[in-house]
Amino acid sequence: MTKILFMGRKKVSAALLEFLSAQSGIEIVGVLTDSHLQGSPTAAAAKRLGLPLYTFDTALEAIRAGRLKYDLGLSVLYWRKLRDEFLTAPARGTINFHPAILPEYKGTGGYNLAIMDGLSEWGISAHYIDDSIDTGDLIEVVRFAMNPDTATAQSLERESMQHLEQFAKRLIMQAVESETKLPAFPNIGGGYTSRAEMEAMKEIRPGDDVGRKIRAFWFPPYDGAYIEIGGRKYTLIDRRILEEVAPKDSTSLFAGSADA
Structure with missing residues (x-):
């Protein structure tokens, strides 16, 4: 045993x-x-x-x-x-x-x-x-x-x-x-890689591959790749992920267009 x-x-x-x-x-x-x-x-x-x-x-x-x-x-x-x-x-x-x-x-x-x-x-x-x-x-x-x-x-x-x-x-x-x-x-x-180092990687910086970084840190409910405005962090999402998380039966006349 x-x-x-x-x-x-x-x-x-x-x-x-x-x-x-x-x-x-x-x-x-x-x-x-x-x-x-x-x-x-x-x-x-x-x-x-x-x-x-x-x-x-x-x-x-x-x-x-x-x-x-x-x-x-x-x-x-x-x-x-x-x-x-x-x-x-x-x-x-x-x-x-x-x-x-x-x-x-x-x-x-x-x-x-x-x-x-x-x-x-x-x-x-x-x-x-x-x-x-x-x-x-x-x-x-x-x-x-x-x-x-x-x-x-x-x-x-x-x-x-x-x-x-x-x-x-x-x-x-x-x-x-x-x-x-x-x-x-x-x-x-x-x-x-420490947790602090990993969290620091999430910030979008000049020269970043933004799409790749968004995907690399997309893991709700955790904060993802972000930009900071006025001292507040805002997690970014791209169109492909947005379509994946949308309800399967949802439709939009304008989804994916420049004015969406």
Whole structure:
């Protein structure tokens, strides 16, 4: 029996919890998620499955007290940096599924940069967690085609989650069946983008490819690419995105014309 501490958020984590709970030989001993937010799909799945919910601090306290013991940690879009006993407690380590290509794209803003950089493929990386961010040894990177001239951050995230779910199911089962850590290789090089740096990229500046930047940061309800007028930020949208978000049965005599 492999005991797992699961850390994650969003619908993909809820789906993985459902999957893992149905597997023989796995016991989910705890779940860390965004349970402080109303409507958390992962928290709802944990409650439905009767799994114990922890906060970062209560889990750390339980590990230190010996009440929370596990063999393998899993991190799926978990936003807190793990430290202390989270790094040392599991004999088989903690695997993080990072929604970007490593080692090239560490930190945040991966979807945005993939579009801004004009990449023709994107990917999901699995790596062991160490005491920094997205720097632990790499286990595997799966890649898939993308079109940087039509993708938005929102559409790329949606496609990435589909690949992440299938990749995570396969790799987690490999880790469960292994008595030791999976083979991994150094995660060297690349660049790190902080949240502050990512937010600063959103401002439209002279010389920018405005259409590409709009798509690169289109991810409602978050602020997108913007201009600033009178000290206020205004998110921009282009015609193609406007048509995508419009009600399917809507019509206009003037949509797309110069006077629209």
